[in-house]
Amino acid sequence: MTGKLYGIGVGPGDPELLTLKALRLLKQSHVVAYPAAKKRKSNALTIVEHHLTDAQVRLPMIYPFTIEKPLPDLYETALSDFYDGMAAEIGGHLDQDRDVAVLCEGDPFFFGSFMYLFDRLSPHYPTEVVPGVNSVVACAAVLGAPLVYRYQTLTVMGGVLGEDELRRRLQAADAAAIMKLGSNFAKVKRVLTELGLADRALYIERATMAEQKVLPFAEVDETKVPYFAMVLLPGKKWASG
Amino acid sequence: MTGKLYGIGVGPGDPELLTLKALRLLKQSHVVAYPAAKKRKSNALTIVEHHLTDAQVRLPMIYPFTIEKPLPDLYETALSDFYDGMAAEIGGHLDQDRDVAVLCEGDPFFFGSFMYLFDRLSPHYPTEVVPGVNSVVACAAVLGAPLVYRYQTLTVMGGVLGEDELRRRLQAADAAAIMKLGSNFAKVKRVLTELGLADRALYIERATMAEQKVLPFAEVDETKVPYFAMVLLPGKKWASG
Structure with a gap:
């Protein structure tokens, strides 16, 4: 038995643009992972935070850098290592039968970074993607x-x-x-x-x-x-x- | 005083992919308009029907034809007349201070037909568009x-x-x-x-x-x-x- 991985689109920013399905699955997930930049509040977490309880594990995914410009090849390894590490950490929770909701601003597969976790984890764990308002x-x-x-x-x-x-x-x-x-x-x-x-x-x-x-x-x-x-x-x- | 026009994205089909905002505005609208084909159940209405009450006016917008192929120029007039007619009917409700929610499968501005009503009505009435999961x-x-x-x-x-x-x-x-x-x-x-x-x-x-x-x-x-x-x-x- 393993937990289930959810990629959850939380919409563009207005907390009311969350879907009923996203809300239901968020509330029942044991672990909530979310992208965050160093020293900044996560947008994705801000959108849904008022629905979460203290019993839910919060797992910030702190990106090693922002990607506004093409990265030199050198950085690709660092980015790949980052996703490997996050996938391992999320996998650890799933192995212990905990459902993990990964918050995705907008939609999970629409110009986001969830796909890099999806490609690493979905071959090994039951996975569901919940589309969101992009x-x-x-x-x-x-x-x-x-x-x-x-x-x-x-x-x-x-x-x-x-x-x-x-x-x-x-x-x-x-x-x-x-x-x-x-x-x-x-x-x-x-x-x-x-x-x-x-x-x-x-x-x-x-x-x-x-x-x-x-x-x-x-x-x-x-x-x-x-x-x-x-x-x-x-x-x-x-x-x- | 006039009513307010809402273009409401109801998502792709799963009733749970409705947003919290769409649900709130739907419930408080006096009139609910929705696209429908002749003699067929409206997809958009099916998605939200269980949230509506009998007190809400239902306004089907029966398209004169489906548009799978480019239309001969001749038909453009018919289509334009159809939107003119629907805009007038919706405008009649707005003039009487009734809020009108127009249901849009997916998102209102994403390859839908709501834009033709929006272009006719938004210059004259307060209008809000609620994005949906496309x-x-x-x-x-x-x-x-x-x-x-x-x-x-x-x-x-x-x-x-x-x-x-x-x-x-x-x-x-x-x-x-x-x-x-x-x-x-x-x-x-x-x-x-x-x-x-x-x-x-x-x-x-x-x-x-x-x-x-x-x-x-x-x-x-x-x-x-x-x-x-x-x-x-x-x-x-x-x-x-």
Whole structure:
């Protein structure tokens, strides 16, 4: 007998955007693991903390670094070691028949890091993934911006991409979302401006969180863009719709 | 004084994938509008029906046709007339200070039709959009298929696209989701096979609904593919992750 691993999407930030299923499984899990940066409160934990009891083991997963820029190959080993270590620690709980809920901001399989635990643990333990409200649809909802009309295609990418790839992807897109901006904002703005797309770009920080901020794209201070910031390029309205 | 319009994402099918916020707003809305096909039970209504009371007005929005194939221009007028009519009916309730919740399968702004009501009504009435769990992340969760690794880009499209556009988009994609297959399946399969991508394709019908079905892509009977079927092409695993 082993415990069960749950990858639980806790939504974009508003605690009310948790699903009924996530809430039920969270309450019954023995161990709650969550991503956290050094010395900072975990966003994922903040979303659900009021539902947890003291009897539940809390397992912070402190990332060795943030990933706003492509990492030199050297760092890949460190990242891989980190996931190996976390998987072993979670596996230890599962081996003792404790259910473990891994909290995932947004959705577990949508541009998150849960997949690296999933790939290590799901071959060995019963695993269930609970989808959540991802940040792209949350940003669109807050901005009142329908993403795609009719036969349009949506392209979702990270701000980390190189300038050439950004240019190529954005040029081909009907509608796009560029996530995880941080220090990548200046590059993204340069490409959008060059492509004549800046007028259509919408900017939002920390959608649905308490610190949510919406700014006109042209007025964003590129030195102050957080990691949880996004640019949306909604598809052109369908006139006859 | 007018009522407030809510576009409410009710998630992909499993009634437990409703958010706490959607549930709260649904319960307090005077009118609940939902998309429905002629003579068929509405999926969106099925998801939330057990939360509603008899005191709430139910407003079915019976679509004049389903949209699995591009429509001749002639039909666009009919579709536009339909949305005009529904917007007027909903507006009538809002004018009488009744809050109206429009149920949206998945998420309201993610490949749905709520946007056509939103564009007509939000300039005139207070409007709030409640994001929901969309079908792409739901399918990935059920299939145990992480969508995107590391610096990969996700492309989401409808099966309705023409063969050339499908080929172009799929060729350029790191990871892709092709939604709303129905009678478009044969065409999608042809393109994926031609591009050598069929081996990576995962197929699922009605993810998280009671009638959910997962089939090996090669074994799908193309004459029996429902509208709510999806093909996922997850991104290639990141070896060092």
